[in-house]
Amino acid sequence: MTGKRIVIVGGGAGGLALASKLGRKLGHKQGFDICLVDRSPIHIWKPKLHEVAVGVIDQSLDGLLYRDHGLKNGYRYVRGEIEGCDPSGKTIQLAPVYSDDGELLLADRALSYDYLVLALGSVSNTFNTKGAEENCIFLDSLENAERFHHKLLDALLQLNESQGKLSIGIVGAGATGVELAAELHHVIESVKEYGYLNISKHHLDVHLIEASPKILPQLPEKVSARAQSVLDKIGIKLHLGVQVKEVTVQGFVTPDGDVIEASLKVWAAGVKGPAVCAKFTSLPITPRNQIDVDACMRVKGQEDIYAIGDCAALILENGKAVPPRAQSADQMADRLYKNIVNRLQDKAELPFVYKDYGSLVSLSRFSAVGNLMGNLRSGDFFIEGHVARLMYVSLYQRHLGSLYGWFSALIYRLAQKLLRWHRPKLKLH
Template identity: 50%
Template sequence: MGAAKILVIGGGAGGLPLVTFLGRKLGKHHLADITLVDSSSIHVWKPRYHEVATGAIDADLDAVDYRAHARLNHYRFEPGTLTQVDAAGQTVTLAPVHDQQGEEVLPERKLAYDYLVLAVGSQSNDFNTPGVREHALFLDSRQQADRFRERFLNACLHANHVNAPLSVAIVGGGATGVELAAEIHHAISMLKLYGHEHLDRKQLNVHLIEAAPRILPVLTERVSATAHARLEALGVQVHVNTLVERAEPNTFVVKNGDDITADLLVWAAGVKAPDVLGGIDGLERNRINQIVVEPTLQAKGQPRIFVIGDCAACLLPGSEKPIPPRAQSAQQMAQHMAKNFERLLQYDKPLQPFTYKDRGSLVSLSQYNSVGMLMGNLKGGNFFVEGWLARMMYISLYRLHQAALYGWPRTLMLLVAGRFNRLVRPRLKLH
């Protein structure tokens, strides 16, 4: 019998660390044949999309090339987008790959597996709100973040030329919306250094719109109140208890309130699993399309299909409360899955149930003294931090992600290289 075929769909915060761990532990010793499938050729950490969108980071410098990473970590990379899963035949179907001119590069393909891991993440949930898909921007992918940056920089260029105000309206007071609102203010400050002499934060109108009674509703009231106060101090107009009924060109139409107009409309409210999961027979899903899993992260009724990250509906032990769709959840699931595959394939031992450890939630308010966070499960309780300590802890999360992919020596080299880049490159990506 040959090496087991492990197929991982999705190279995000869960899928990429998983194939990295598996490649080093099993692929290197020919105990498993590991393949990663992703529609993109590079990986950018999703919690940084708001920084990509405003140009605070250059994603080309920060990205992980799947092919290069696969070669170093003993797995294969296959470009493609999942369209179908045949659980009985243990195959998946990938859509054809086309270039920018529409020419077919790769045909439709079928890949066989012994074990399938779905790690396709999540996307914004527009709740079928009319007009949103046509008139609003999203930040669910690197391509969408790049599109926002292009639109944002062009809007800034125009506003500077005519010496007029610039406005951005963001629906969704979760982490993405809050962080983007603060990052836009920072970007305007930076652009003033690069020829936009008429552009000023005093002429910037950022609206943050949340349907719940407060922003960051899944975090504690103290974190929410602190973030709210910091945003208003920056000049962000925070609208709570505000429900958007529909989107029109440059306008969010609000229920029982004044419509909010802006040069750029952004939708960052709610999450749901990708629509492709709805077309897979034999899998149980919840109301936001997540696949319901057993404690071992196996899809219910499908022992050879595993689900990790935002697309997994996994309950906290002894609770009806789901594990939150966060990067730390996906990373912990990836580490657990790697150990379980090692137990199963190397030692023929049973799978162990997944246990989630909440290490807290961090919210970045760009470079300002403005990171409010909640750290959980420290000596049995929570504590609140903000300021420079919170900022350092927020940055450390990304360094830990890099260390999982590269190891600490290479991560430290990347950190040093980044410092040198700052000497010769602009402080904002300007194109």
């Protein structure tokens, strides 16, 4: 049983939690080779990418280094980007790695596996909207969030001199768009203390554009209404029931031909599987580039390949697809961890059961709102303010718990809190 190589590709909400659990259980003591492949050397939990974008989080201070974390948690980190999968030879192909100035660091390589887990996440879906790819920034990866951050800093520098207006447009009023809009308003209020003396909230226009008639369309009416009233209060300009037809350098073109002008444009409406999935020609791939899996998260038609998280298309018993959310990825990682351990002990693998714990949306320091799922009798209930914020923070704490174990996660959070006293509130470079 020992000596098997379990390769996990993608160290995000699902993949990193799985690698940590398998590493601690099988890597350290039992001699399994638990190998985590990611194209980036640093992990930031994806629901925090909007905080990277505005500079509240600094990846060099807040990020987890896979190489170090792997050493302490019994898995091996391999830097690489998957570009092919050969189930008959039980290998994956990794693309070459180049330095920032284009020097070849690592040639393309093959990596063999006994069991393979694909946990590649998702990318933004522009639904083929004309001009969106060329003119918008997406918040679907650490690099893109950093790109937005640099553009925001450049814009603030100019704004401080010109004292004009900075207009930022966000398409999609789901959790990502709403959280980013609120965070931007908070940041603009904080930059004065760092020498941007001419900037106030009156110099910022944030346009939030949504095709549905309400913001947070997936969430209960009460949550949407409460979040909307907070956004109204802080001055976010909402454009509801507006489907963007085209994106130009100038801004977003509406069906009436009007243009919502924006110098910084963000697309945060919908997700699909990463483009690389279309290259996995031996695997069943859906039209939205997701990998088709059965109830045990095994890729259909493949004995030794699994997929979890946003990149997996898993239809539940009730006929609904598992939603692309961090709590889904975390739960899938947990079930697959138990299934792999069971499989190694010749026990049965159990089907994935999704438990919806509700949704929480952070409105920066202004508030937080959400709904929590209760038991069958009480149904779901609405929360807001400090309680909602506490629950929101506890989601991240849960993720840290999977990565470090509960006690270490608590120490880690306390240390982070203490460090916050000494470091800038915003990343200013």
